[in-house]
Amino acid sequence: MKNASVVSFFLLLGLIYFSFYSLMPQTISSLTAPEVEFSTERALIPLKEISKAPHYVGTAENKRVREFLIQSLQDLGLSPETQQGYVLNERRGRMNQPVNIIAKIKGSEAGKALLIFSHYDSALTPSFGTSDAGSGVVAILESLRAYQASGKQPKNDIIILFTDAEEVGLVGAKLFVRSHPWAKNIGLALNFEARGSGGPSSMIVETNQGNKNLIKGFVEANPEFPVASSLLYSVYKMLPNDTDSTILREEGDIDGLFFAFIDDHFDYHTAGDNFERMDRNSLEHQGSYLMPLLHYFADADLEQVKSEEDYVYTNFPLLKMIAYPFSWVMPSTCVAILLFIGILFFGFRKGKLKWRSILKGSVPFLSAVFGALFVGLYGWSSLLKLYPHYQEILHGFTYNGHAYIALFVSLSLAIAWFMYAKFQKEITAANLFVSPLLIWLLINIFLAIYLKGAAYFILPFYCALCSFWLLLKQEKTNPILHWVLAIPAVVLFSPLIQTFPVGLGLKTIVISTVFTVLLFGLLLSFLSGYTYKKYLAQGFLVLALVFFGLAHHTSDFNEDRKKPNSLMYFQDLEAQKAYWLTYDTILDDWTSSYLGTEPKTAATVVTSAAKSKYNSGYTFAADAPAKAIPHYQSRLIRDTLVGDQRTVTFKLIPEKKANVLRLYVDQEITFTSLAFNGQAVEKNLSYTESNNRLLTFYVYEMDALEVSYTITQDLQPTFTLLEYSFDLMDNPWVEMKTRTNRMMPKPFVFNDALVIKQIITPHRNALE
Template sequence: MSKQILAGIALLIIISGVIWSFSGTRPQVDVSKEVPAGQFSTARAFEHVEALAQEPHYVGSAAHSKARNYIVNELEKLGLLIEMQEGFSLNREGTLVRAQNILARIKGTGDGPALLLMSHYDSAMHSSPGASDAASGVATILEGIRAYRASGKVPENDIILLFTDAEELGLNGADLFTEDHPWAKEVGLALNFESRGSGGNSFMLLETNSGNRTLINHFSEAGVQFPVTNSLAYSVYKMLPNDTDLTVLREQGNINGFNFAFIDDHFDYHTATDIPENLDLRTLAHQGSYLMPLLNYSASVPLNNFSSEEDVLFFNLPGFNFIKYPYSWIMPMVILSFTLLLGVIIYGMLKRRLEVKPMVKGFLPLLLSLFLAGLLGYFFWELVLWFYPQYKEMEHGFTYNGYWYIGAVIFLSLAVCFYVYHKFRKPQNSRQLLVAPLLLWWVIILLAAVYLKGAAYFIIPVFFGIIQLLIMIFDPKWKLPIVAFFSLPAIFILMPFIVSFPVALGLGMLVLTAVLVNLLFVLLWPVFGAFRNNQLLGFLSFLVFMVLFVIAHFKSDFNEDRPRPNSLVYLADKDAGVATWNTYEEILDDYTAPYFENAVEAQQKHWFGSKNGSNFSKTAVAPQIMLPEPYVSVQKAVIEPEGEDIYNIKIAPNRDINRIELFADKEIDFNYFKANAKEAGDLRPGSSDLHVHKNRWWDNLLAYYAVSKDTLRLELSVKEGIHPEITLLEASYDLHENMQLQVPARADDMIPRPFVLNDAIVVKRTFKLE
């Protein structure tokens, strides 16, 4: 067989591996196919999504009550007794809300710890229908429990169903359950279903206060068919503030569990486009493929103790399912890999197939391509933002055409690698050029073994790379398909990160995509090095880059399918006696421009918190309208402890509102601070000694989400003689409903900007404690 045919077969193996690394990770789904009653049906689950996500159902909205009633009705259809848990929760960051959790319990035959199935039923404020986040999670549990009961199985362990409220506000429903409900102390394991996008693989992440070995063993023994997870993502997850309801259960109740969440199509997250039509049905099926085996297994085995002193590395490989091994293997495998690599190098030198000088020169194309790819990856996005400044208006940092940019950077990086390696390539030196990458990879693994142990499983591609080097030394005729096959683990392990980093962290992370493409390319060099003209491959890669960039250009505009996010807020400052229009946009559009003809730069000191720390960019004078101020009553205690001043404050809205924020200078600490009889707990153990009220790090004092015009009652104490000035911001999400302002509806190609207070009427006033 000719070398050209062998090279073509090797290339097909690599391309197939790339495709398989994405397409083979989720179950296929046919919603038209009849599914037996005892099995999970994606079609039936999707009906729940459609019912729950007809409109935004955030806390305090009329649709919120409808969603709650729908869940209760569906549980009653299953013959379950429903329990409602209602009460105020004040979390560690100072968010106060009256949450309403929905609970049900299926009795088991045993008396051991219970299995908890959990998702939240509120949607993000204030314009997101929440189809993915998290109607999909609620639907997964409702359909899963229906299928379980239809199968006739009787669990050994009790099964608790918990649909939490106010997750989007501050995980308050989970806080209320953990702190106040007796069932929380009976939970042995929790499964939580979440979302940060509207499609893609559902990723499994852990929550545990100890080692992960027992949890990973449990997950492995459950027999999940399509596991997507790895210990690197788990390690990164633990370092980032990506809290879920399960985080609260772990920190406050020492409850171990699994999170299942998906993040692709991140541009839908928390937006008006998070609708049922945009939810990927394969992703919903993937959630069900996690729930059913874990439900069946966890309901029948003891859930006594998931704490462990040992951590394990774990990852999934298509075709090999789920792989795990203990941390104690890390250093032996690092030493073994270096020993094998050194042995193969010495063997190659003895056989005169490797030489010192060409191997050392191999670092030149490696480092040069790595530098150029990283540099281009970084400046690529900066250049894109210069050409398309409208992208800055997307809070997510991930644009509607973001996948085209990811593909463009992948092929741009490949072009760099092909061109650079072509310049350094000489006859019979392909194997020499593989040594430097393997040594660099070994150094990376050594650093991971010391500083980021969750990434140490990246040693697997290194072992296969050593085998490839040995094959190239022997140089059999059939080497190309063989080395291509041994490159598959590197593809399976690295490709998901190449795509997912800029999706999850924003397109500013395209530099990581470029670097990872380079690091993968050098592990595929045994195949690419066999092609006669890498310069041609580089040129073709650059052509693909240009095509993808042009496609992205034609998808860069906003339209009904890719709506532009924008914002408008009316602020009435009762202290100054002025009113203003405000926006977060840098670039005005047809909706916002008429309000900011004489705009100035915004100078708002205190404002409602947002996930990305966004502040107003522009402000302009607005007409003053009739807006009733909130009633504020400040009473100083008659009898006070020595050295303290005690105040009782009552704040009562005089209009329908959704949110109140209070601010006071962060230099002022309160001896105690209670809101509606609740006191904020400490920050997570071991993180710091800061406290939102007692040892403060910001001016934010309290975020109160009002339900049914509830009165806010504060009891607080400060050092005697200190008279704090408190700023009060009172917001209602009714900008478009206010007849005095007559703000027109958005065009069909626009949506409210997510993650910020938007479409709101805000009243500001200050009062002093004296």
């Protein structure tokens, strides 16, 4: 039996490895793959062209990529068209003029159309947009090529959409769903995205109704490596996440499935999102989804996609997907309660369970849970004090993030093994098992009521109940049998331990530490029988130290792990002063060469500081030489008075290329009407001192901005204009030093920009 315990331990390690290994392809398809099949190596050819340079909205590189994609679609025998127009997002106060690329494969029947889409613009930070979302674009191009090679004509129209300006407010998707006639007849949308540069691609559902028919169709399409769960679906619906799929669902009631890989999150929206760093297996995974889905939904009845019923679902090795109705959740939970109570009675009647032993046996489990909770809550904040430069990585997942996950998991397991080593011979496995089972039962009851998408957690619990019964039924049980019953828990829960801190940042590592101990408790039917618990505790403590050493060794920045930093040249035309500004909390040699060793606090010189996705404002400032830099000029177009209502129109005209304009009103005011380039503001017409930003305008080429408003005649508002051009590192007015190869522009903030601030006074002093 001792040998069986050793075997079960190594089988457990192998099962954990398999739970990750089975999530995605481990090899990629070659150039010699059959013409009717997806080939990652073929897809890499256009991807390299797309990601040669950053291509954010409104730039020459954005236009180059657009022309390349149009030609690529033409090479497939399609007739692509472009869609261009202004879109105003009132909720976020943003406006843009995106240029979408649209094509269609005509179907043989007149049903609903299938939309496959991605976005082709890159993030505003100098990101090359390889993964986000060049990978999605080329997955579509290669899948279309393979589909066309099959000679099939689909029953449904297949619409191909490459949206622009996704990175600045999902604007291209808004333009398509609001203005394009094809959007009115779409039955299902498949969207391909990325939020990192590697890892498995997960499927998320977008629907205003139930997911039943979407999940049924996904299962019937039979992708080879499905990674999907209703837990992620339920959590996603509760979070303020926005993707192009969200826009189609909210504004067009278009159901969708979107697929995104999120690992290597440290590359997201950075210069690290490039051709060399993207995981080829992740692209293979996207292709392994799209090919079967394209063939299936091109011929499916898309009129039947919508449903009022929701399904619980999860991926599972070999079975691929497990799915069942929400209506099963409460009955299955009630049955689990009855079974747990019944097995308890059976154990007490046989004399194998004793209240005193159960209570004593709960001590190591609860101690381990609270120990893991403490480690998770305070461990990461302590590491930030030890390594303060991690704060420069705004999205919270460091280059050595996986080593830290392994460190915290190992430390949690060391705590658990140490606690149970104290009860090596005092309490039987059955009595030790009661407390973890009770906690898991309570978790499942909570999920059944409040988070039904995670109700598949009941499946490993049923297996654990079987193990519990075997412990009570048999005098001696084989650990291998309990290992078999532990398979659902290990393969379903092990990847989740990594997923949460990868997707949400290392600040959520407490989820991983507590979940590790909870999973440990679910496996106690055979783990508690190990006689070498003390050595396992010591071993995992040593392993935690090894991972800490590895994380420390890779904690600094170098050519492969570049330090994100920021610098802006800010010129105030009214004050006739200029400043260097940064968002960084810790200055490096490059930023210090401009800001000095004793920079000012930025708030003392700049009041209209841009905020970022992660609420990062300017931190430090230093005086800079004022330069005569061309900027937008204001021209009054009309100023009329009708009754007591004054209507003013002025135009901001560029003297040089700019990327973003931000317009603020300098007093508390309520407009009677307000419009930008003819796009009327319908709701947000009142502004206060703390909420005074009228618009963020992402400039297309050399676009002008026309502002028209109506107010009561006694008001004479002035406006502040901030003009951003992302050419600080390559401009003729301010001489710049290049960053070292250990540095890169900081993401999620306006960066490497010339910023010109000016006051706009459009009204006349007196009406003629």
